[in-house]
Amino acid sequence: MSELNLQSVLLKYWGFSSFRPMQEDIIRSAIGGNDTLALLPTGGGKSLCYQVPGMAMAGLCIVVSPLIALMKDQVEALKDKGIKAVGIYHGLSKAEIDNAVDNCVYGDVKFLYMSPERLTTDLIRSRITKMNVNLLAIDEAHCISQWGYDFRPPYLRIAEIRELIPHTPVLALTATATPQVVADIQEKLQFSDQRVFQKSFERKNLAYVVIREEDKLNRLLKVCQNVKGTGVVYVRNRKRTREISDWLMQKGVSADFYHAGLDSRERDARQDAWMKEKTRIIVSTNAFGMGIDKPNVRFVVHMDLPDSPEAYFQEAGRGGRDGNKAYAILLFNNSDTIDLRRFHEQSFPPLKDIKKVYNSLGNYYQLAIGSGKDESMPFDLVSFASHYNLNPVLVFNALGFLEKEGYLAISEALANPSRIMFMANNEELYRFQVANPRYDPFIKLLLRSYSGLFTEFTKIREQDISRRAGIDIAVVRKMLNELHNMKILHYKAQNETPVITFLQGRVAASDLNISKAVYKERKVFARKRMQAMIDYVESFTTCRSLYLLGYFGETTAQRCGQCDVCLEQNKAGVSEYEYKQLADMIRQRIEEEEVSMEDLIRKLDMNISEEKAMGVLRYLLDNRIIIEDAMMKLHWKDKKSETAG
Ligand code: ADP
């Protein structure tokens, strides 16, 4: 594929005139038939890395992704460009899935999106060899590694599919991977080439700031007042998103809130208002941001400690995509570490409780062992929990666990719009219309309003049909249901409530395949990530950017010069090296023996500039890294002293 061709594909379908750094190298590697791993930060343009090759080559590109919402967005975006794309996710009927797979074998579909659970079903396994697969793209590839922060066991089975299509190269993509995870991805996907493309994760225009603060709300208000432009505020708890946004509104700041408990129409409306800058600040749980691409976010504030540097880096990284200065601010105080530890414990419910929740769920839906596969049932967490006298938080976390293990999937309310497709062919339909004139105008209206109804499931809106036909929406639904029952068309009405889908037939709780060892190991890894996050906020001696980059295995970066640590060092008039040296020395002294401020200064090394030492000391005191007790003795306030009291 010549240079010109790739460029023209980019221009023709996406309207972009040039590739971003690394994109072209990655694309060429994949087109060259090499197994390739691409590490680009969030927003770096990973999708194009498989979409351009998919378009440039004959055949079909299979994309594996864990997030249904993102898959749907991408499928829709491709369709809008006139590119044939289909997605297979739970919640679709068997007929819809069969139809989609058929179109991949016999039609000219260019992109097939699937979850890893789907990829390894018998249906796909038996049909994939008949498809002309040009590329197997694995998005969010870190999910394959148990060391990754979002390990999903079903990813491990992707390798089985490689054997069925041995000549198809794999392109794995992720935004977060430590060196250990990078190696693991290649191994688990059975890479035959060692092609890793990694763009530095350095964000030169993003200033990381950690602030120890008891009164977080007022500090947040100050940030909103002092930094112009759009912002995102992350909190862990759904209820708090509303409280904080209300409070900001009271103080005259334009704000709204967002979390996964809102129905999707409401979420879309809020997100849209924020994108269009009708709302300035969005207060949200981590549900917000995935797939959102707003370049001019000027600040991202975290009111709670995220549970891993990976999560933090992704969320904070939503600031300043346009290259202009932006702030990533983390507000924390000592109770946060306690909260985070509790949160960590909660997200690993005891295995026996996970099994209990699974078992109760099977009973709730009266599923016999072995049955229930691919069945979707409406799900109300609160009533389920109270029915079995279970703690809702426990249920929530246990379900999260089961979801990652690939046993079930939960979709939020209204995630699935209504869809129809004709089952009758053109001729049969015509005969039906003649025989049933009552339906004739209605069918004609459908055919006029939507295209492709004979070949694929098409999103419809009952409201639109009702308006156009001048009939009540209830009548529209009734007619659609009748046509469905007469097998003239498939009608899938939209889900109004969250839906739970069993991805595997029910197994006896004792057969749940979660081994104690694996469970324990995962918890250990999660704890390590949590500790790395705590270390991030508790250290005031390492440049924030360097710390994060180091975590992801980049050791060659320079100090950023703009994070809170660097700024203080600048003020103290010392280099990073001097700062670290002085801070370490001071710490050592303080921990060796009880000293007062005076003692400390007196005992400082002769060949150290007093001015510099004072600068560092002042900083350590101002930031309460060192505190003076009632006896005027100094204490280094580190993790140990904090948890002790
Ligand atoms: P990622 O998956 O890495 O987080 P996306 O694939 O969602 O990122 O891309 C982020 C944004 O960057 C999208 O809006 C995309 O259209 C845009 N983008 C990607 N590549 C280019 C390019 N070469 N030129 C201009 N915009 C691009």
Ligand code: MG
């Ligand atoms: Mg992406």
